[in-house]
Amino acid sequence: MENINFILPEIFISLGIMFLLMVGVFKKNSSAIVYTLSIVVLLITLGLIVNYPSNQEMYLFNSSYKIDQLSTFMKIITIISGIFVLISSYKYTKIEKIFKIEYSILILCSILGMLVMISSYDLIVFYIGLELQSLSLYVLAAFNQNQTKSSEAGLKYFVLSALSSGLLLYGCSLIYGFSGSTNFYLISENIHSSEYGNVFGLVFILVGLAFKISAVPFHMWAPDVYEGSPTSVTLFFAIVPKVAALTVFIRFLYVPFINLIDQWQMIIVFISLASMILGAVSAIGQKNLKRLIAYSSIGHMGYALAGLAVGTNSGIQSSIIYISIYLIMNLGIFCCLFMMKRKNKFFDNLEDLSGLSKNHPIISLSLLILLFSLAGIPPMAGFFAKFYIFMSVIEQSMYFLAIVGLITTVVSAFYYLKIIKIIYFDPPKEIYDQDHHFGLKISLTIATLLILFYFVYPSGLINLVSQINLI
Amino acid sequence: MTFPILSSLILLPLIGGLFILLSRSSDKSNYQSSKYVALFVSFANFFVSIYLWYTFDPSTSDFQFVENRLWLEGFINYKVGIDGISILFIVLTTLITPLCIISVNQSINTKLKEFLIAILVMESLMIGVFCSLDLVIFYLFFEGGLIPMFLIIGIWGGTRRVYSAFKFFLFTLLGSVLMLVAIISIYWITGTTDIVELNNLGVDVKYQNLLWLAFFSSFAVKTPMWPFHTWLPDAHVEAPTAGSVLLAAILLKMAGYGFIRFSIGLFPIASENFVPLIYTLSLIAIVYTSLVALMQDDMKKLIAYSSVAHMGFVTLGIFTMTQQGLEGSIVQMISHGLVSAALFVCVGVVYDRMHSRLIITYGGLVSAMPKYAILFMVFTLAAVGLPGTSGFVGEFLILMGVFQKSFLVAAIASLGVILGAAYMLWLYKRVIFGELINKDLLKMLDLNKSEIFILISLAIPVLFFGFYPEPLLNTIELSISNLIDSYNYNLSLAK
Numbered sequence: 001m002e003n004i005n006f007i008l009p010e011i012f013i014s015l016g017i018m019f020l021l022m023v024g025v026f027k028k029n030s031s032a033i034v035y036t037l038s039i040v041v042l043l044i045t046l047g048l049i050v051n052y053p054s055n056q057e058m059y060l061f062n063s064s065y066k067i068d069q070l071s072t073f074m075k076i077i078t079i080i081s082g083i084f085v086l087i088s089s090y091k092y093t094k095i096e097k098i099f100k101i102e103y104s105i106l107i108l109c110s111i112l113g114m115l116v117m118i119s120s121y122d123l124i125v126f127y128i129g130l131e132l133q134s135l136s137l138y139v140l141a142a143f144n145q146n147q148t149k150s151s152e153a154g155l156k157y158f159v160l161s162a163l164s165s166g167l168l169l170y171g172c173s174l175i176y177g178f179s180g181s182t183n184f185y186l187i188s189e190n191i192h193s194s195e196y197g198n199v200f201g202l203v204f205i206l207v208g209l210a211f212k213i214s215a216v217p218f219h220m221w222a223p224d225v226y227e228g229s230p231t232s233v234t235l236f237f238a239i240v241p242k243v244a245a246l247t248v249f250i251r252f253l254y255v256p257f258i259n260l261i262d263q264w265q266m267i268i269v270f271i272s273l274a275s276m277i278l279g280a281v282s283a284i285g286q287k288n289l290k291r292l293i294a295y296s297s298i299g300h301m302g303y304a305l306a307g308l309a310v311g312t313n314s315g316i317q318s319s320i321i322y323i324s325i326y327l328i329m330n331l332g333i334f335c336c337l338f339m340m341k342r343k344n345k346f347f348d349n350l351e352d353l354s355g356l357s358k359n360h361p362i363i364s365l366s367l368l369i370l371l372f373s374l375a376g377i378p379p380m381a382g383f384f385a386k387f388y389i390f391m392s393v394i395e396q397s398m399y400f401l402a403i404v405g406l407i408t409t410v411v412s413a414f415y416y417l418k419i420i421k422i423i424y425f426d427p428p429k430e431i432y433d434q435d436h437h438f439g440l441k442i443s444l445t446i447a448t449l450l451i452l453f454y455f456v457y458p459s460g461l462i463n464l465v466s467q468i469n470l471i
Numbered sequence: 472m473t474f475p476i477l478s479s480l481i482l483l484p485l486i487g488g489l490f491i492l493l494s495r496s497s498d499k500s501n502y503q504s505s506k507y508v509a510l511f512v513s514f515a516n517f518f519v520s521i522y523l524w525y526t527f528d529p530s531t532s533d534f535q536f537v538e539n540r541l542w543l544e545g546f547i548n549y550k551v552g553i554d555g556i557s558i559l560f561i562v563l564t565t566l567i568t569p570l571c572i573i574s575v576n577q578s579i580n581t582k583l584k585e586f587l588i589a590i591l592v593m594e595s596l597m598i599g600v601f602c603s604l605d606l607v608i609f610y611l612f613f614e615g616g617l618i619p620m621f622l623i624i625g626i627w628g629g630t631r632r633v634y635s636a637f638k639f640f641l642f643t644l645l646g647s648v649l650m651l652v653a654i655i656s657i658y659w660i661t662g663t664t665d666i667v668e669l670n671n672l673g674v675d676v677k678y679q680n681l682l683w684l685a686f687f688s689s690f691a692v693k694t695p696m697w698p699f700h701t702w703l704p705d706a707h708v709e710a711p712t713a714g715s716v717l718l719a720a721i722l723l724k725m726a727g728y729g730f731i732r733f734s735i736g737l738f739p740i741a742s743e744n745f746v747p748l749i750y751t752l753s754l755i756a757i758v759y760t761s762l763v764a765l766m767q768d769d770m771k772k773l774i775a776y777s778s779v780a781h782m783g784f785v786t787l788g789i790f791t792m793t794q795q796g797l798e799g800s801i802v803q804m805i806s807h808g809l810v811s812a813a814l815f816v817c818v819g820v821v822y823d824r825m826h827s828r829l830i831i832t833y834g835g836l837v838s839a840m841p842k843y844a845i846l847f848m849v850f851t852l853a854a855v856g857l858p859g860t861s862g863f864v865g866e867f868l869i870l871m872g873v874f875q876k877s878f879l880v881a882a883i884a885s886l887g888v889i890l891g892a893a894y895m896l897w898l899y900k901r902v903i904f905g906e907l908i909n910k911d912l913l914k915m916l917d918l919n920k921s922e923i924f925i926l927i928s929l930a931i932p933v934l935f936f937g938f939y940p941e942p943l944l945n946t947i948e949l950s951i952s953n954l955i956d957s958y959n960y961n962l963s964l965a966k
Contacts, residue, residue: 357582361585372618377615377617377618377644378610378612378614378615379611383614387651387655390655391546391655394652394655394656394659395659399652402652402655403649403652406649406651406652407645407648409644409648410641410644410645413640413644414641417621417641420621420625421625421636421637424622424625424626425625425626425633425636455611458542458543459541459542459543459544462544462545463544
């Protein structure tokens, strides 16, 4: 029972959810308390995770649950970004009248699901975690009942995601059938590409996972859901589930399917290339910022997958660095979106940014830094993210992937520049409200400064991530 | 540990920019004081760089003032240092920047603070480009320079500024990403991106051609060489005066510097292979863009095309691989930096008064603005390459170098000298001489004090180095001969 310590974070967060549900049910008008307590629960969970950093690999529950550096790191960034989502969207949720107890609790639920996904070392545990987070996300997407768009987004996401979960489950059962086990390690022992069932299972699982991180060609849901959901939920969608899905991606590719590398490498390279190209090209015509961010995140997932396609430790590490920096950038961008409100109405079209620099120099400067970072222009952090990816890609002499990736960077630079052009070169519009919540300002400041000054000490993140060795 | 003088050169403008950023309020007095801060910082930087030049030891070709710090542990160190080639560009940068800041008096009306910050950031990035001794650090500075320049053109530019800013940014970015692939490949091929180590190790011959082409794609766009030059006239025409000055005087030199430092230094065999390509493109640039310049009716465009032609001379000289050719190229770059900066200021002067860049608007300015006419003449003649100006020294040395290699190439290049004289003198004639037809011109005031200061401080080095180029040549001589020696040595090894 010593090992129970290692799963304390998950236990604590589950207890926290149940307790908060009780508070919500028995105490009237308790949404503010639940909101505060959820942040506290997340902070304590974070503390618990940091408190038991496992330097060695821990297997729990008959090897169906694994704690190692990868899972610890990913859990930490999942929870930190969850906290920032809650902090930065406080005022937004209040104004949009979605500041209810269920909101914070659902976010906690889906984070619990992600923690389980991240640590899962067994098909069944993985699937339970996945479903817990997906079900919470369906409800969150449709959370704003006052808007048909939100309900539509929720429904779309539900239908498509259920389909992909079905495919995933089908893949899992094929793998189980052909390898005779649900445990990742045992699968890797028994899997052979000579059995077509295994390859089919692999493909189905990859499709399901690609759906979760919205990689091309399974990306169709992303723009609509991003646009329709309340912005705070879009922020959550854009950053937190991606971390968990990417971890699972890494886990699947490098533990059970490591022997099928010849089979999946082509697939991942294709998905990565297609995502980079589509993300770059189709974002150009967008008029809505949330849609644009959806396409840009498709592109960014392409880069993260390029790191995975390489098949080396440095590739995995570069992917993890990429997703960490990507989180910070997107958090910053959404903070700016939360700040664009006038008389309790939020704006999210590109033209609403017109001439922002005149009346809001600080927000514009932050956006400038974040957008150049997203475009991957040095010396912002986004450049380093891409730099690590291409370091590992070129190490394996995958020049085609590298060159196409870098050229799509140039194409995508175009639409980031277009936003900057709208902010800085176009005539100003009416002034936006200035009464921002403290948490929102802090989140934006932290995100911007991290991105801007990353180049001063880039070794920090690398040293952290370089402990993650899967192969 | 000696005082990190190069890092402080890079950091000083950044600190000044931060200072301006953090100072609050936007009334007029604040504008003035931020301008004084920027001026103070940039002049301080200028004097530091002069001191650097003074203490620079020209009797060795090693890198001096080297700083080496851990940066990306295990991969890349932050390494800066200078040799005879880079010191001149650093001094040029620090000379041009304060002059740019003085010139904003007339032309920039909105967002002065942001403009000053952009120029200061630009300065520190450009100094970084010229003194970085690691390919990744170099790339960082090289690409980072796009951001402030994009903003300078886009925010404070003319009517078609958005188009020009985008074109500038995307053209250069597209060229540079291939260089990034090459840099990373070099890291995996040789295990380092440190330039000093790379010079000793050398890059495997079988990779050199491709790597050279990747670097070329970046530098050719930035130089700009024909046919990648089309962004330059647009960018120049739309940029505000200070932006054009920075662009012409320093940004274009980054590519020439890159050719010398990286293309020749790292890939000697590939450089030898691609000499015909460079000659062809340079000759086309010289002759074709000179002809195009003849036909321009916009003054800024004319000078922009003349820049392409002059940079054609520079690339020609670099790839002669002779002592005279390379020295001439560097002198020509310095001289072109001073002269084109001055010419853009000259255009800016009349543009601020008349709000027209068209040659046809003017004519007979000599009677309205005699001081202007004199200074404009000095720079016109320097652009033509009249003996006694620095332009002559550069062109003469380059042609000497080219003659040693190929008579035909030199003959065609000399044609460019004649064409250069044609378009510059014709421009001068149409703007300054002739009858004063447009009566509005009579109301124009002659140069004010700050304009005279800018132009005089550019004219002094132009004339001084025209008569006595020894300080320049003395500084670069050993570094160049060392470069050529190792180049020839590598070639002989390959054979």
